Amino acid sequence: MSHGPTYIASKGYCIYCKRSEVRLTDEHIFPYFLGGAHVIKNASCDDCARITSKFEMDVARELWGDARASYNAPTRKKKNRKKHIIQPDFYNPGQTILVPIEDFPAAMVFYQMPKAGILQGLPDSVDLSTQWTPVAIHDTDKDNKFKEKYGKFATSRFRHVPDSFARLLVKIAYGQVLFSLDPDDFQAFCLPYILEPKKNLSYIVGGRSSSPEPKEGIGYEIKTNCIKFPKRLLIIVEIQLLSNASTPSYHVFVGDVVGESEIKRAYDKIEATWAVEVDYDHCYKAVSDDAFHWMPSHWPLPAWGTE
Numbered sequence: 001m002s003h004g005p006t007y008i009a010s011k012g013y014c015i016y017c018k019r020s021e022v023r024l025t026d027e028h029i030f031p032y033f034l035g036g037a038h039v040i041k042n043a044s045c046d047d048c049a050r051i052t053s054k055f056e057m058d059v060a061r062e063l064w065g066d067a068r069a070s071y072n073a074p075t076r077k078k079k080n081r082k083k084h085i086i087q088p089d090f091y092n093p094g095q096t097i098l099v100p101i102e103d104f105p106a107a108m109v110f111y112q113m114p115k116a117g118i119l120q121g122l123p124d125s126v127d128l129s130t131q132w133t134p135v136a137i138h139d140t141d142k143d144n145k146f147k148e149k150y151g152k153f154a155t156s157r158f159r160h161v162p163d164s165f166a167r168l169l170v171k172i173a174y175g176q177v178l179f180s181l182d183p184d185d186f187q188a189f190c191l192p193y194i195l196e197p198k199k200n201l202s203y204i205v206g207g208r209s210s211s212p213e214p215k216e217g218i219g220y221e222i223k224t225n226c227i228k229f230p231k232r233l234l235i236i237v238e239i240q241l242l243s244n245a246s247t248p249s250y251h252v253f254v255g256d257v258v259g260e261s262e263i264k265r266a267y268d269k270i271e272a273t274w275a276v277e278v279d280y281d282h283c284y285k286a287v288s289d290d291a292f293h294w295m296p297s298h299w300p301l302p303a304w305g306t307e
């Protein structure tokens with residue numbers, strides 16, 4: 001278990017494109033806007049950072065912009081943060097009112113996903129993203145207060161960015177594995193999904209059919225899991241972004257390791273980092289129930305799950 005900022009040593013090259021003769025910048029494993037406090041030092045070149053920040057910003061602004069503002073999530077551009085939001089005026093039809101952002105109970109949108117294609121034994125040509133269903137997470141208390149004050153429930157606005165959302169999950173999962181392993185220790189087949197657009201993300205990204213119960217005080221959860229075959233180790237990361245609300249739980253297939261000694265080495269490294277419970281039944285299993293909770297510095301949103 002780890003709280004507060006933690007720095008992970010630089011790998012000496014860009015974790016995405018593996019180039020070393022370039023300027024490298026620090027990389028948050030969990031995005032800063034989600035309260036991420038774990039940072040890989042000098043991890044990303046400018047070219048790769050441009051790609052990853054594009055889909056990160058899609059999620060931060062397009063999908064969760066209002067929610068982040070209304071719940072005062074971390075931002076590096078506090079000055080640009082909107083202070084009001086325009087809403088239809090219930091008492092004067094056809095008119096609008098300016099609602100202070102802190103009064104506004106913005107819904108936070110996630111996607112409920114079926115299991116990843118690879119986990120269902122499907123080829124990567126089968127696109128399951130048509131089954132990704134938006135789910136809006138509400139703070140009902142704040143919803144009701146808004147209605148009392150403004151006469152009706154709030155109307156949230158956002159733009160759907162399912163691919164950017166899934167790519168962000170892949171990026172988080174990859175960073176998580178680098179907490180235990182070096183890029184040379186495994187075959188990161190997730191990399192093209194981070195760097196290239198228009199990949200079938202549903203092949204390696206999926207979710208559970210139901211969302212876990214809220215866990216009070218837990219900002220986000222992330223676990224490294226393994227499926228162990230005699231000659232292959234599959235590395236999977238499980239992610240829940242706001243565990244103190246009932247948000248979907250995701251899994252990302254990050255990569256694999258082939259060869260007996262290579263598997264042992266990688267597995268030992270993962271084990272050394274986490275409280276890994278060895279599972280020889282080749283089944284999909286969490287390494288440990290409380291293997292890892294990262295507590296963000298700002299989120300969880302205080303109004304959710306706690307009063």
Ligand SMILES: [Zn+2]
Nearest residue numbers: 014017045048
């Ligand atoms: Zn790079």
